[in-house]
Amino acid sequence: MALYNTKGLTLDPKTFQHPLDRQATEAIQGSEVFQKILQWISKNSVEREMRMLYRSSKAQVTASVSPKLTAMVDEGCQMFGAEKKPEVYMERTYDLTMHLQGVDQPMLVISTELLPNVTERGLWGLIAGQMSAIRSGYCQIRFVQMLCAIKGLLPDSLAAPMVALFITWQKYAQLSLDRAALLATGDLNETARAILAGRAPLAVLEKMDLADPSCGYMTQAREFLRRPGAVAGTMKSAKAVIEDELYLAGRYVELFDFYQSAYQDILDDQED
Amino acid sequence: MVTLTGLKVESFCHPDDMTAQKMLNKAKWLAKVLEWSARQETQLTLQLKMLGNAFAVTAAEMPELYGLLEEVCHTLDYAPVPRLFLQREATLDIYVYAGDNASLAVATYALEQLDEKMLRFKLGRAVTALKARTRQLSLAAEAVVKTVGIIPVAREIVVPPLANWYRQSRLTMDRGGLLACQDTDAAYGTLMREMGIPAALCDPKAVPECIQAYQSGAKLTNAAQYAKTIMRMDLWKNDRLVELYKWIQSGGYDDIIEEFD
Numbered sequence: 465m466a467l468y469n470t471k472g473l474t475l476d477p478k479t480f481q482h483p484l485d486r487q488a489t490e491a492i493q494g495s496e497v498f499q500k501i502l503q504w505i506s507k508n509s510v511e512r513e514m515r516m517l518y519r520s521s522k523a524q525v526t527a528s529v530s531p532k533l534t535a536m537v538d539e540g541c542q543m544f545g546a547e548k549k550p551e552v553y554m555e556r557t558y559d560l561t562m563h564l565q566g567v568d569q570p571m572l573v574i575s576t577e578l579l580p581n582v583t584e585r586g587l588w589g590l591i592a593g594q595m596s597a598i599r600s601g602y603c604q605i606r607f608v609q610m611l612c613a614i615k616g617l618l619p620d621s622l623a624a625p626m627v628a629l630f631i632t633w634q635k636y637a638q639l640s641l642d643r644a645a646l647l648a649t650g651d652l653n654e655t656a657r658a659i660l661a662g663r664a665p666l667a668v669l670e671k672m673d674l675a676d677p678s679c680g681y682m683t684q685a686r687e688f689l690r691r692p693g694a695v696a697g698t699m700k701s702a703k704a705v706i707e708d709e710l711y712l713a714g715r716y717v718e719l720f721d722f723y724q725s726a727y728q729d730i731l732d733d734q735e736d
Numbered sequence: 737m738v739t740l741t742g743l744k745v746e747s748f749c750h751p752d753d754m755t756a757q758k759m760l761n762k763a764k765w766l767a768k769v770l771e772w773s774a775r776q777e778t779q780l781t782l783q784l785k786m787l788g789n790a791f792a793v794t795a796a797e798m799p800e801l802y803g804l805l806e807e808v809c810h811t812l813d814y815a816p817v818p819r820l821f822l823q824r825e826a827t828l829d830i831y832v833y834a835g836d837n838a839s840l841a842v843a844t845y846a847l848e849q850l851d852e853k854m855l856r857f858k859l860g861r862a863v864t865a866l867k868a869r870t871r872q873l874s875l876a877a878e879a880v881v882k883t884v885g886i887i888p889v890a891r892e893i894v895v896p897p898l899a900n901w902y903r904q905s906r907l908t909m910d911r912g913g914l915l916a917c918q919d920t921d922a923a924y925g926t927l928m929r930e931m932g933i934p935a936a937l938c939d940p941k942a943v944p945e946c947i948q949a950y951q952s953g954a955k956l957t958n959a960a961q962y963a964k965t966i967m968r969m970d971l972w973k974n975d976r977l978v979e980l981y982k983w984i985q986s987g988g989y990d991d992i993i994e995e996f997d
Contacts, residue, residue: 680792
């Protein structure tokens with residue numbers, strides 16, 4: 465009996481990915497030989513070192529430590545068809561992050577501070593999103609991105625545009641992760657709260673209905689997209705500034721628009 | 737709480753900061769240029785950082801915090817109340833963005849760590865920066881240091897007084913913070929917390945001891961002189977505690993409160 469994926473959904477991330485994100489994931493998954501090579505390099509280099517580092521300095525979460533977190537990971541893998549179940553680690557940082565590492569055997573690292581700042585349902589959404597990332601091959605893409613950024617490995621004239629391309633992909637991939645989280649929770653308000661976790665105290669976020677287009681944060685987000693002199697649209701303004709992450713206000717509006725447009729169709733197709 | 741209606745920055749600003757305030761009052765054109773440059777910065781920062789990644793709060797979302805800001809503005813006689821944002825950061829800082837859309841961004845960690853009086857002190861500092869146009873002047877000073885500072889001879893002439901003003905303007909902000917919270921223990925406590933002293937060990941009675949330790953250390957390394965020679969723009973937090981202590985001891989703080997009481 466599923467605790468979190470109560471509707472028993474099974475989804476292929478291709479059904480909700482952004483087109484540019486899909487292009488990247490299809491390219492990386494297109495050649496099995498290439499994937500195997502990546503896996504081998506990662507396993508015998510960075511991944512080994514990271515695992516050693518994580519096991520020695522972070523808390524590993526097993527079923528006996530947290531049955532809830534483990535159940536979320538299991539059900540997330542099942543929901544999005546991720547074959548490799550990640551090892552889960554907790555790390556103490558003030559930033560509220562959750563990220564994946566490793567190609568051969570993925571590792572999910574969750575910031576301890578995230579837990580008191582999200583609801584259980586919100587956390588489930590975020591974890592399920594990461595499981596969709598495993599299925600989509602984000603770990604492989606990020607590994608290639610990391611290789612391109614190594615100084616001297618590629619000529620500068622090639623490395624710079626490659627890195628810029630990966631940063632753009634990363635932003636689209638973030639939007640796909642948000643969609644996966646929404647499909648997992650089935651609740652726009654909870655998912656948006658999880659995305660905004662820590663930006664304001666949880667009690668403040670809980671007072672706000674983020675599924676309501678007239679809520680205070682939507683006003684702020686729309687103002688962000690409309691600023692005079694700003695390049696129109698989140699993606700364009702995000703491209704103009706080379707930063708690794710998308711603006712939260714842009715992510716929220718994108719998620720809201722997805723909920724209004726394609727979300728229900730995806731669920732209906734699933735039922736069919 | 738004494739309301740300081742009609743309070744002028746000149747009445748409490750640090751002597752070296754006073755020159756800048758007088759200059760701004762005399763040269764209206766300069767004030768306008770600085771306002772314009774701050775507006776450009778604010779437009780960009782607001783657009784990309786504040787609206788995009790911070791969380792705007794009003795009286796509806798956080799009545800206590802917003803009410804505190806309103807009270808601080810009222811106490812220091814500053815209007816209009818700036819926009820208030822929360823920013824996820826592990827510092828005790830409140831960031832100031834000046835211009836038409838003046839905004840303050842409170843680090844979430846400061847909210848978790850500081851009590852009401854300490855927040856009042858920090859908000860008072862930030863509002864003083866708006867009132868004294870410190871942000872505008874700082875932007876100009878930073879730009880001059882970055883551009884003129886690359887020419888060795890010009891750097892020797894132009895940068896030291898600017899860097900000195902920059903440091904002194906922070907002392908004016910501390911004084912403004914104290915005038916807003918009107919609680920010396922809260923002001924000392926906040927500065928001690930910023931110095932790194934844990935909350936449990938923050939005892940205002942230990943201030944003279946802290947100062948003595950700092951001054952003997954300064955003598956030992958001639959730190960003040962060293963700071964001048966390397967033209968540091970930022971101010972050591974311990975310096976701020978010493979200067980605020982001196983101002984209170986000199987009766988400067990009590991004089992202002994008595995004047996308005």
